[in-house]
Amino acid sequence: MSGEQNRPVFITRKPDDQFTSSYPQVDASVDEYIQSRGEYPIPAINELRYAVRHLIDAVLAPDKNKQKESWERALRHVDRARYDIPEYECSSLRLRVEAMLGTDAYKRYHHIVVKCIPNYYRHMIAFYETYEELKTFPALDKNSSVYEQRCNRMISTAQEFLDDIIKAEPLICAAMEREDRRKRNFKIWKISIFIGMAFLKLIASHLIF
Amino acid sequence: MTRCDASEEPKDEKDKTWFRRCWREYDESFGEAEASVKLCEQLSGATNIDVIDLLRQSGRLATGAIKASAESRELLQRASALARDAVKMASIQASQIAAHRASQIRGIYGGQDELILRELMPKYSDEYVPAVDYLLDLGRRIQENGTCCIADDEYRLIRDKLHSAVDFVREYEIKAQEIDNRLRAERHELRNNTWGALLWAFAGLLLGFALDWLFSCITSM
Numbered sequence: 001m002s003g004e005q006n007r008p009v010f011i012t013r014k015p016d017d018q019f020t021s022s023y024p025q026v027d028a029s030v031d032e033y034i035q036s037r038g039e040y041p042i043p044a045i046n047e048l049r050y051a052v053r054h055l056i057d058a059v060l061a062p063d064k065n066k067q068k069e070s071w072e073r074a075l076r077h078v079d080r081a082r083y084d085i086p087e088y089e090c091s092s093l094r095l096r097v098e099a100m101l102g103t104d105a106y107k108r109y110h111h112i113v114v115k116c117i118p119n120y121y122r123h124m125i126a127f128y129e130t131y132e133e134l135k136t137f138p139a140l141d142k143n144s145s146v147y148e149q150r151c152n153r154m155i156s157t158a159q160e161f162l163d164d165i166i167k168a169e170p171l172i173c174a175a176m177e178r179e180d181r182r183k184r185n186f187k188i189w190k191i192s193i194f195i196g197m198a199f200l201k202l203i204a205s206h207l208i209f
Numbered sequence: 210m211t212r213c214d215a216s217e218e219p220k221d222e223k224d225k226t227w228f229r230r231c232w233r234e235y236d237e238s239f240g241e242a243e244a245s246v247k248l249c250e251q252l253s254g255a256t257n258i259d260v261i262d263l264l265r266q267s268g269r270l271a272t273g274a275i276k277a278s279a280e281s282r283e284l285l286q287r288a289s290a291l292a293r294d295a296v297k298m299a300s301i302q303a304s305q306i307a308a309h310r311a312s313q314i315r316g317i318y319g320g321q322d323e324l325i326l327r328e329l330m331p332k333y334s335d336e337y338v339p340a341v342d343y344l345l346d347l348g349r350r351i352q353e354n355g356t357c358c359i360a361d362d363e364y365r366l367i368r369d370k371l372h373s374a375v376d377f378v379r380e381y382e383i384k385a386q387e388i389d390n391r392l393r394a395e396r397h398e399l400r401n402n403t404w405g406a407l408l409w410a411f412a413g414l415l416l417g418f419a420l421d422w423l424f425s426c427i428t429s430m
Contacts, residue, residue, distance in 0.1 A: 020276040027265065045261050056271070
């Protein structure tokens with residue numbers, strides 16, 4: 001009797017119930033993402049679209065087996081959409097960081113960029129470490145809290161890096177301008193020294209002979 | 210098919226026939242919009258974000274319709290309406306992409322070269338050209354007055370013309386190599402003919418000189 005009582009009870013919910021409870025959650029996450037980031041997480045929206053296709057198939061299914069199969073497929077798409085949102089955010093942030101650092105000016109004045117962005121190398125190492133972790137994550141385990149945590153870590157790392165880059169932008173621009181001016185001044189100096197030396201040589205030869 | 214938002218209303222909340230018909234209508238609109246999205250992707254390689262987002266919103270309403278029995282009728286009607294809007298939007302966007310691509314192809318083979326298209330594509334003059342012209346004109350109309358100038362029943366016509374324009378693009382992609390070969394062969398022949406004519410003219414001139422010399426020889430004797 002006591003053994004019977006201690007046995008864990010698994011409550012299996014019907015797939016349609018699961019779908020109707022999880023679809024609005026993911027859908028709300030998509031809305032939140034659109035509002036906060038101002039862009040559409042296309043892969044997640046597509047997954048939700050596929051989920052709706054299977055939802056319609058389930059409602060119009062001719063028999064119970066087909067119906068169950070369609071519900072399960074729909075649920076799989078909703079689950080996929082759930083982790084597609086942070087995954088898309090990660091790739092979008094990564095592209096933004098790479099686009100900012102990949103501009104011609106930033107490449108040319110890399111030594112200035114490194115000096116102006118606080119903890120540049122620490123940011124860079126953390127950024128690529130987390131990116132590598134995500135890239136090598138097994139595809140079948142993506143629907144897990146571990147993957148979500150890693151995505152969130154990547155998001156916060158990339159966001160911090162991006163914030164520091166944006167914050168350092170005025171400083172970088174000023175330093176670039178100073179560097180340009182310094183280079184220009186140095187050119188003028190070189191020409192003046194050249195002319196001065198020639199002039200000196202002329203005077204010296206005039207004085208000697 | 211009668212629309213589930215029109216004249217007929219369900220007898221009660223559990224009127225299965227009405228709901229099933231409504232779901233079927235939703236299924237049809239959703240499928241049509243999806244097909245247009247795929248078409249856009251195939252033609253331009255880009256995803257039609259507005260349409261897929263509209264379909265997502267319709268999905269939200271449809272999910273709500275399953276969940277809430279009291280409001281399911283209204284939610285399902287709204288989902289269907291959104292899917293219909295998605296079909297319209299997707300049709301217009303796909304038609305504009307297809308028309309643009311088709312007019313690009315026509316632009317390559319202007320003047321005499323167009324004859325090859327007419328020859329190799331049996332439907333070119335009767336079906337493809339009018340369809341592309343219609344869609345280009347539609348694009349101009351939309352630019353001037355927006356989509357409000359398009360009547361509901363015109364969408365069927367747009368879809369027909371869209372299919373013709375897509376057929377043209379696909380047929381061209383299949384026959385592109387053949388068309389280019391024909392074009393090259395014709396140009397080669399034309400070049401050969403030009404050189405041949407020049408050669409004949411030169412030979413004629415030489416003959417003239419020779420005859421002239423011959424006559425002068427004869428007359429001097």
